[in-house]
Amino acid sequence: MQVDEPVLLPRLSRVAVCGGTHGNELSGVYLVREMLKTQKGKVDREPASVLMVLSNPRAMQQCRRYSDTDLNRCFTHATLKCLCPSGPISEGAPYEIFRSRELNAMLGPKGSRAAVDLICDLHNTTANMGLCFIAYSDCDWICLHIFKYLQKQMSDTPMRFIHFDVSNKESYSLDSIGKHGFAMEIGPQPHGCVKSNIYTAMKEGVEHMLNWVGCFNSGCVFEGGLVEVFTMVKNIDYPRDGETRNITATIHPHLQDRDFCLLQPGDPLFQTFSGETLTYKGNEPLYPFFINECAYYEKGIALSLARKKCVTVPSIWVQAEEEERTSERSFASEEEE
């Protein structure tokens, strides 16, 4: 492949924007509601149709992250097929399991040709992360190009691309249903609150994304370039009491709010409630993020750590329809096998 020849990719005919996957992450809730309001009577946004989805209405109504179980961990292939591949879910099943199946039917099925082309799932965090894309791949050119475009359009907003190196088989979040997908995570915002600067950033991010999709589908060539990607390496839990499992320390003041500032071995990490400093004991400097995310206390995560690298993103161009039909035929014959 020549360096300057664009990679041809199928058009993105169906795009889904999802909010309220966690019911207390309010920017996405209010943004999707607002978009549903202004979109009334206008189903298609040429040249792509855009679906607005409020993913977890029950959790939203309770203003809680989830009702029974975290919806955004329910989208593995195994959970979607569950214990009864084709039958109904038992009455006692968690609400979110039931809802994940509905969403999979609406936006998927995951892994099939019928799945929507792109999912953007809107989230907030209490961590000081600015605007982040979170994706399972570091070579999905669609997602990387959208990110690159947003970086240029919203140059005052701190923006990072986070890569979770999880196989398609193990991918668990809502955005994994689409052929392409990412979470748009913006913080800091307390859960249950909406802050206007965070809401506005999310609104602009989504608008730019949809503009990009429109341009891409209309035949714009998007030039390649370098994108910095943070690949998740590991999580660190809080120190905990052996018996009660209660946390015995919190994020050190020198680390609090310093997401994406390089953490060196020996740097302060935690401060115990009796005032002692605990330091980072890893042997390589890494980039912390999700520092002091409220919802992660129960998941045993005080912070996540990543390595940074540069990814070369090629130019891309929408595939002409004839070529798309050819590739669809080969997709179909692969499925038959």
Next chain:
Amino acid sequence: MEHASVPPLFNVAICGGTHGNELTGVYVVRELQKQKMEKVGSVSITTVETNPRAVAAGRRYTEMDLNRCFTDVLLSSPITESTPYELRRAQELNAQLGPKGSAEAVDLLIDLHNTTSNMGLCFIFYSLDWITLHIYKYIQNKMSSMPVRAIQLDIPISNAYSLESVGKHGFEVGPQPNGVVRADVFNMVKEAVDLTLAWLQEFSSGHTFEGGTVEAYTLVKSVDYPRDSAGKITAAIHQDLQDNDFKLLRSGDPIFLTFSGETLKYEGEDLYPFFVNECAYYEKKIAFHLAQKKTYSFPSICVKKD
């Protein structure tokens, strides 16, 4: 200069977890219990995790807001099978730390809270009496590098609904997002608690504290979010008001930004906003409170000797 001799203070209660997701108080109380903090000088200390069920659930409350259960009427209402957990708990706490309004009630009750608003360290009182004003002044002087303010709720004590009204004197402190423990906030609140105990020790040993003046904010009214016909909010606090608690709000200043991008402005007398964008107040229909600022004078005090 005026001088007052006041009765001795024998006991203090330090309470945390009244709202189960306001975590600083939970961890300060646990730390004091770990250190077996039971006495300072001649003052005995009781530490209480007031709403353990809500703490375990990581929620503000399980059935009703515990910190609205301490009016005289609710404290004397009969307990039945359908009585909410928090109302039962309020009556238990009233028996343990009160009874409210009686001679047996604890002399000082400190209830530790957090808010998502940018309020710094705030003391919330019902009554600005000499003890509370002196403690506030003492802490303000010692913690001079941070904003320390006092808010007075002008409500008669029988209608006073929150836990600290059970004690003969009481206050709330703190700022932080729900469900999160921040070290800087923990350190600030712990320092304020330690200073309060230090003040109590000095007072009990006969020290005279000089009088003076102090500014406090008195609640005037509350402003709700604009809402649609279904009761859902249609705007967020405007970025010019967000995090600007206690900065004077004037007619014409932006207060809300609607989700469609329109700015809504304040109309009314110049007042000081606080509890701006407190997460727990969305359901109480409060976007922010507004207060007047007043100056209070107080005499020097020392403990009355028999």
